[in-house]
Amino acid sequence: MNQTIFGCYLQTLVLFLVAITHAVRISYDGYKVYQVTPRTRVEADLLREFEEDIHFDFWSEIRAVDFPVDIMVAPGAQEEFEDFLDNQNLEYTTIIENVEEKIQEEDSRQRRQVRVDRGNVTFTEYMRHDEILAYIEQLTVDYPSIATTEVIGKSFEGRDLTVIRISSGASNKSIIFIEAAIHAREWIAPPVALYIINQLVENSNYTNMYEDIEWVIFPVVNPDGYEYTHTDARLWRKTRSTATICNGVDGNRNFDFQWMVTGASSWQCSETYAGRSAFSEVETQAVKNFFDSHRGRIKLFIDLHSYGRLLMFPWGYTSDPPSDFEELQSLGERVNDAITSVRGTNYTVGTAISILYPTSGGSRDYAKAVGGIDLSYTIELPAGGNAGFNPDASEIIPVVTEIWEGIKVFYDYVVEKYVNGTKTV
Numbered sequence: 001m002n003q004t005i006f007g008c009y010l011q012t013l014v015l016f017l018v019a020i021t022h023a024v025r026i027s028y029d030g031y032k033v034y035q036v037t038p039r040t041r042v043e044a045d046l047l048r049e050f051e052e053d054i055h056f057d058f059w060s061e062i063r064a065v066d067f068p069v070d071i072m073v074a075p076g077a078q079e080e081f082e083d084f085l086d087n088q089n090l091e092y093t094t095i096i097e098n099v100e101e102k103i104q105e106e107d108s109r110q111r112r113q114v115r116v117d118r119g120n121v122t123f124t125e126y127m128r129h130d131e132i133l134a135y136i137e138q139l140t141v142d143y144p145s146i147a148t149t150e151v152i153g154k155s156f157e158g159r160d161l162t163v164i165r166i167s168s169g170a171s172n173k174s175i176i177f178i179e180a181a182i183h184a185r186e187w188i189a190p191p192v193a194l195y196i197i198n199q200l201v202e203n204s205n206y207t208n209m210y211e212d213i214e215w216v217i218f219p220v221v222n223p224d225g226y227e228y229t230h231t232d233a234r235l236w237r238k239t240r241s242t243a244t245i246c247n248g249v250d251g252n253r254n255f256d257f258q259w260m261v262t263g264a265s266s267w268q269c270s271e272t273y274a275g276r277s278a279f280s281e282v283e284t285q286a287v288k289n290f291f292d293s294h295r296g297r298i299k300l301f302i303d304l305h306s307y308g309r310l311l312m313f314p315w316g317y318t319s320d321p322p323s324d325f326e327e328l329q330s331l332g333e334r335v336n337d338a339i340t341s342v343r344g345t346n347y348t349v350g351t352a353i354s355i356l357y358p359t360s361g362g363s364r365d366y367a368k369a370v371g372g373i374d375l376s377y378t379i380e381l382p383a384g385g386n387a388g389f390n391p392d393a394s395e396i397i398p399v400v401t402e403i404w405e406g407i408k409v410f411y412d413y414v415v416e417k418y419v420n421g422t423k424t425v
């Protein structure tokens with residue numbers, strides 16, 4: 001009898017401990033998303049004041065002028081913010097009344113009944129990190145002569161940082177390197193990386209695309225953050241490294257070029273926290289080490305983000321144009337033309353600083369300035385309607401297929417310039 005009672009007690013205690021130690025999903029109940037459109041530089045500067053405030057989360061970046069900026073605001077700060085906007089005569093609308101409701105809605109619509117079969121890929125649902133790795137590992141089994149994976153590091157929480165190489169024939173070829181999800185919540189980025197992998201490896205129409213070029217694709221740079229957005233906090237952006245007050249570093253402010261110069265924060269709770277030092281994060285170190293060990297071979301670098309429909313190249317930290325501005329602009333426009341031809345989606349092409357506000361410490365600028373990769377781009381993929389970071393899973397296919405047309409243009413250019421040596425721009 002006593003033993004039974006003790007057993008029950010123990011079971012309750014265990015359940016209680018499981019309940020308190022198992023992470024509870026962060027709720028965004030009452031959080032609103034405002035869309036503010038600064039009409040002058042002064043108005044844009046006013047908005048920048050809120051960037052470091054933990055009650056404010058900039059879903060899209062502040063752009064020069066006349067472009068809407070989406071800002072999520074915590075319940076306690078909304079009244080004051082609305083007063084501020086009214087007083088300053090800033091133009092705004094509320095685009096999401098309650099973020100939690102929106103997330104719940106999407107969860108119920110997108111919650112999967114079954115896991116993706118191990119080794120398979122899907123573009124009708126968002127895949128978890130282990131599913132993504134299982135797929136690329138399966139490709140190395142099914143296509144051993146062209147696909148290999150390599151673990152280029154371990155995340156802060158110990159997950160594999162895995163890249164897939166796609167190549168045939170000679171070694172030491174020119175490399176196209178594509179990475180995604182350094183920002184955890186930008187869920188549309190990994191499917192784009194996966195679709196490129198899928199088309200190259202599994203679509204026999206494209207076998208020529210890895211004969212003269214080696215592709216290296218890193219589908220989830222920040223797997224800890226990515227998993228955290230699935231399990232705990234849908235809108236987590238940073239890595240998951242621990243700190244004294246707030247966890248995580250913005251990986252795209254953590255690279256050692258013009259680190260902490262502009263558009264980055266030294267406050268650890270900020271969404272753009274640059275870290276206690278450049279390359280404090282193991283995830284950014286892994287990218288740096290990959291650049292170092294392939295110096296001279298990487299000809300094109302693409303960093304996939306969302307959201308904004310932007311195709312940006314260096315620099316982010318200075319308005320001085322790069323010496324090869326014309327080439328980068330012209331190539332970007334041709335990539336955009338190819339994307340637009342599919343269903344009319346139009347990207348804004350330009351230097352990051354001309355399209356956005358100044359930023360520094362990102363991988364794109366680092367790749368060009370330190371990595372020696374002349375062709376270096378950030379692609380800000382489209383938002384899902386008004387849904388921000390969580391485009392409905394039904395929007396994955398339209399996005400990945402149109403980007404693929406742009407990727408082909410990038411590929412043709414790299415071949416022309418570096419393989420055939422017949423650059424035409």
Ligand SMILES: [Zn+2]
Pocket residue numbers: 183186305306
């Ligand atoms: Zn991003």
